[in-house]
Amino acid sequence: MIPFNQLKPMHDLLADEIHEALRRVADSGWYILGPEVRAFEAEFAAYHGAARAVGVASGTDAIELALRAGNIGPGDEVITVAHTAMATVTGIESTGARPVLADIDLETYTLDPLRAEAAITERTRAIVVVHLYGQPADMDRLKALAKSRDLLLIEDCAQAHGAQHKDRKVGVIGDMGAFSFYPTKNMGAYGDGGAVITSRPEYAERLVKLRNYGQTTRYTHQTRGTNSRLDEMQAAVLRVKLKHLDEHNARRRAIAALYDAHLQSVVKPASAAHRRHTYHLYVIRDRNRDELMAALKQRDIGTLIHYPIPIHLQESHRNLGLAPGSLPRTEQAAREIVSLPLYIGLGDADVLRVCAEIEKLRG
Numbered sequence: 001m002i003p004f005n006q007l008k009p010m011h012d013l014l015a016d017e018i019h020e021a022l023r024r025v026a027d028s029g030w031y032i033l034g035p036e037v038r039a040f041e042a043e044f045a046a047y048h049g050a051a052r053a054v055g056v057a058s059g060t061d062a063i064e065l066a067l068r069a070g071n072i073g074p075g076d077e078v079i080t081v082a083h084t085a086m087a088t089v090t091g092i093e094s095t096g097a098r099p100v101l102a103d104i105d106l107e108t109y110t111l112d113p114l115r116a117e118a119a120i121t122e123r124t125r126a127i128v129v130v131h132l133y134g135q136p137a138d139m140d141r142l143k144a145l146a147k148s149r150d151l152l153l154i155e156d157c158a159q160a161h162g163a164q165h166k167d168r169k170v171g172v173i174g175d176m177g178a179f180s181f182y183p184t185k186n187m188g189a190y191g192d193g194g195a196v197i198t199s200r201p202e203y204a205e206r207l208v209k210l211r212n213y214g215q216t217t218r219y220t221h222q223t224r225g226t227n228s229r230l231d232e233m234q235a236a237v238l239r240v241k242l243k244h245l246d247e248h249n250a251r252r253r254a255i256a257a258l259y260d261a262h263l264q265s266v267v268k269p270a271s272a273a274h275r276r277h278t279y280h281l282y283v284i285r286d287r288n289r290d291e292l293m294a295a296l297k298q299r300d301i302g303t304l305i306h307y308p309i310p311i312h313l314q315e316s317h318r319n320l321g322l323a324p325g326s327l328p329r330t331e332q333a334a335r336e337i338v339s340l341p342l343y344i345g346l347g348d349a350d351v352l353r354v355c356a357e358i359e360k361l362r363g
Contacts, residue, residue, distance in 0.1 A: 004341050010248070013345075014240055014241070036232040037231075041053040047169075048172050051200075056193075056196065057230065059091075063090075064095055065207055067097065069176065076096075076126070078100065079100045079120065081130055081132075083104050089101075102115040103115040106329045108270050110129070110130065111129050113138055129142050136272070136275040139170070143173060155170055158182075160186075161249075163276055164276035165274065175198065179195045181195070193230050213225045249279075252278060252279040255346060255348075256342070262355035263284065265359055266285065266286045269283055286338060301353075304338075310334050
């Protein structure tokens, strides 16, 4: 069996370092917003070349609090994509703002700048751009668009830890970068966690208050906040994972390169110019995707779809008023995409077996 994903092989590689980190926290007697969180925030900010990082409880909270730090709220519209995890839209809606969904570029699966521009109205206040699957979006054009219309630009980097656009890591190109540390991510915690990075001090100051009930000092609340605190255990694990992020991303790129070299009969992920993909997922397209997945399952090869139902076609979001056919590229992607096995611990022989089986079925 070649599973779609496994988390234990990475743990086994890092077990000694992680166990030491967890013991350090257990022995400290300090478990929330303590020295591990402060150290992780400093290290994560430095890794990205950002002035500040603020740890929060999840990637969804990271999007919500970044928007709230930018004064986005009820009555505002925020442009994003329908081809993303529900967390992106949930973070927007949690502020009281209305998500406006625009179509994607079918090669990179990221927000099409022209479609984003067409979606702007007098109520638009922000864009949340998703670096999906580890592929950076077209940040030159999106940043220029946001600047020309005076819009807040938030980068959803939940799947793009360590990815680069030209010579800059994602997360520092817009006003703020929102990260998830869900366990399956390229840099995952041992539970939920998230962070927002920024080089704007006013946003960082607001984020620190918002994540902890709006407190300025203990029992003194300047604004309405929430409980969204990264805990010490997760921060300690993440400090270990951060040290290995680049080498693990290099392995992911090596696995992707094997897939690229040996798959000929399906649509492979694009490698966009001046963008450094980190392959959180290796996503191919096939017109008979469901048949292909079923055949691979019979051959003991696991696959998944990210994501089978676009946000605008979910029953929960029919109130957005987008009928089937309104986002044609998004809907085509949802019909055809399939994610192949890719994780730390996946061997070259397994990758070649997946390729060989696909080519037998499609060659």
